[in-house]
Amino acid sequence: MRTLAQNARLALLLEVAGTPKPGNVDRRRDLEELRFDHFLAGTVGTERGLELAQEGEPVGRAFERAVEGMAAQGGGNTQFGALLLVVPLVRAAAGSEPLSPGAAEDVVADTSVADAAGFYRAFDHVDVFVDEPSADLEPLDVRRGSDAVPALEERELTLLDVMERSVPGDDVAREWTTGFERSFTAADRLAEADGPATDRAAAVFLSLLAERPDTLVASRRSESVARAVSDRAAALDERDALETDPDAVEEFADDLVERGINPGTTADLTAAGLFIALENGRVTV
Template sequence: MMAAPGHDRAGAASAAFLWACTLDVAVAKPGNVSLCAPGHGMTARLFLDSAAAAAPPLTDTMLAVGARIERAVSATQAVARCNTNLGILLLCAPIAAAMEGTPPRDAEALRQRLETVLAGLTVADAQAAYRAIAQANPAGLGAAPEQDVAAPPTVDLRAAMRLAAMRDSVARQYANGYADLFALGLTVLRRHLASHGPWPARLQRAVAAVYLAFLARFPDSHIARKHGLAAARNVSYKARLLHRRLEAGQVIPREELARWDRLLKTDGLNPGTTADLTVASAMIAGCLDPALCALSAASPALATSAVGL
């Protein structure tokens, strides 16, 4: 029996989400947890288990965006007992909702659908998302002058995110229609995937390039909340130097990245928001080109498949 169109698109969104989350830990990104480098009291297995648990509610076509976020966070907490993916879920739930119906013909069509999803968010979506945030209890959240997550929101989810857009890169995507993900994340990923060389090395380099591109351009929100904007800017400066070398075609030795990774983790600096943006960019790419997701089974080998980028 042929599956209903809604189910087909939910399956495509789920596959893209799981592929992106697998890449998140398969590619060693300085400061983040990966298969070859645990850190911050977490392992790659926690992230993989979290993604598997979160995928069904995140892509449930019967749920509104806020409910998807809340149920996905609850599913994550049940298996991980810590916050492994709140930012990822906040970013990916609208993408999954935008994938419903016929496949988008191109990136602009998907972006227009996302804009429709974001414009249709409600106060109920905000209330569910706030409950999810409280449940995940992200470190360094602090207090906000308006629509603080400690109290039920009185505006829709996009309006609430707009209030936080100046201080949080995830919230900024809700405000600007995911402009950073399409203009920077997807563009950088596709450019490196189209380069020459063995496919696993290209994929590894592409994900790392997206991560460094975001980190170079935007001081990481998670670091800024926990350690201050100056610390976040210092990390961005280092990322900018590496990204320039990568874009110039230079090989960055794996040990050089490993040293920076160790330094970041020793100082408790985790560019977690940058990783969230990278995952969401990869999910968009996987939604637009489902053939990419066939690589998910081989992706874990990427963490040890090359000596550098």
């Protein structure tokens, strides 16, 4: 029987191995500076941080340690957003069986200023794309990493407070404020899908992208580009193209990679859904 931390690492591996996931690294596609093997190495590096979450350590400490380990490979940021979802879910699962939205809500509601500081320190370990903050929030710019912790402490912001300030522009942060709504939806869809877990991951990724524009794409490119990508995914998902016209989905995947459009938030949600489904026994590997 796998431990919580092992299921979390397996979820990260299954997510990146799902193919095709348009615009993202998968078994057959690398990005310009980020490869499939970087994701494998990054997952190995998360081990101790995920174990800390399993052991009941504070979310901020466990997250920072997981990110530090993840970053010890040559590609840079592979799973920062996924870990921001999976770490609190592991912490919730350590005290709740089965893992539920209510248990996850309790964990994030209990986060502290120290947890927020751990989140900020995680930015010292790896570069993460973040929008420019407004002038009044510049002292709290997460890209300052540990240098911003004094301002964070002065304002007495918990990690949940930090996440709430990032909504609606960041759908990973949105999960913290909605009981991990889309993560649990992804888990339901994974359980209902057919085939190997990697095929299910690809199908669920496409369905999530189809129903809501990816916020990373919106931030990096524009909201109109994000909507266009989502509309194209919806057209493919509506006609079950992974089964009926897989070449069309492969073409979509290649096109997004060539254009440098990366729906990374949708991949993060898929990883979180995989962990929930694995932990609750609804997907077996």
